[in-house]
Amino acid sequence: MRFKITLNIDNTTFRNRLPLNYQYEMSAALYKILYSANEEYAAWLHNNGYLADKLTFKLFTFSRLHIPNYRIKPPFIEIQSDTVEWLISFLPGRSTQEFIQGLFKEQSFDLGNRQANVRFQVKSVEMVPPPEFEETMIFETLSPACIVLKRDDGGEDYIAPDHPQAYEQVKINLLNKYKAFKGEDFPETDFPFALKALTAPKSALIAIKSGTPQETKIRGFMCKFQLTAPVELIKIAYECGVGGKNSQGFGMVKNS
Structure with a gap:
């Protein structure tokens, strides 16, 4: 909402x-x-x-x-x-x-x-009012999308929506949000899913608690992209954001 x-x-x-x-x-x-x-x-x-x-x-x-x-x-x-x-x-x-x-x-x-x-x-x-949700929609970021890729050494990389592994990270994140909200796994295991950047992602490095000893920096990306997924997951992407750190103001999108 x-x-x-x-x-x-x-x-x-x-x-x-x-x-x-x-x-x-x-x-x-x-x-x-x-x-x-x-x-x-x-x-x-x-x-x-x-x-x-x-x-x-x-x-x-x-x-x-x-x-x-x-x-x-x-x-x-x-x-x-x-x-x-x-x-x-x-x-x-x-x-x-x-x-x-x-x-x-x-x-x-x-x-x-x-x-x-x-x-x-x-x-x-x-x-x-929400848009009419479909299984393939074009979105544009209203705040930088933060897509996190875990490294083997335990560290994290912030990757752009056109990174080869971005679609998998976005998919896992949406499935986890569905489970968190519904209290159960998504009922389907095999479904079409695709993420395609339509404009060159623009990097935005955001300082959290800037100027304090606790300062950290998070990288997100602004762009227009096409998302293909079941409608239930498309709704979650629209309602609470694409990628991670949404409650810190990352990943809000609008339909384009």
């Missing part, structure tokens, strides 16, 4: 600029809003999520901010419009339309760090 949240910029409190790396701060703001409305539910999402074979999935994702007018002044982005849009998507369940709309109603929150901070006021929350 997907929602478009329109945010007003409160220029009376802070300035109108954000750090270029604001993805972690958006995740923190989202959890803070969840806590303010339902502490038990937010704590469960943060600490547990949905489980499948000892893997934890927080089955939601969000987009980058859509800012109509802005100026890049490294290391900041200066917002020059009065409003911005933010898309958030949850798999159905506790996250019903009424719950989410009530959760964000009249909320205000701060986003950024000590050098650049913006206060946003929620103007409106609208549910976005």
Whole structure:
């Protein structure tokens, strides 16, 4: 279930600029809003999520901010419009339309760090009607897709959607999300599955907890791609993201 949240910029409190790396701060703001409305539910999402074979999935994702007018002044982005849009998507369940709309109603929150901070006021929350799902669909990333390939030495590589092993990693991830949400394995074992990049993937290196001793960097990729899979898995890709680290704002897509 997907929602478009329109945010007003409160220029009376802070300035109108954000750090270029604001993805972690958006995740923190989202959890803070969840806590303010339902502490038990937010704590469960943060600490547990949905489980499948000892893997934890927080089955939601969000987009980058859509800012109509802005100026890049490294290391900041200066917002020059009065409003911005933010898309958030949850798999159905506790996250019903009424719950989410009530959760964000009249909320205000701060986003950024000590050098650049913006206060946003929620103007409106609208549910976005889902597309007509088919077994082959074209998607475009709204936030970088993070596809993780485990190495034999235990390390991880972040691979692009056009990597030869990307389709297998995306497939396994979607099957794990299905199991986490449904509580059972996907009923089919032999089905068509394909991932084809339609544009050259553009790398985006995202700093998490930037400027702190806990800083880490995650690489994702922006592109348009074609996905072939059973409709149930296509829905999961749309509702909670492609690839991993979705609850940190990776892998949100729109149908194209």
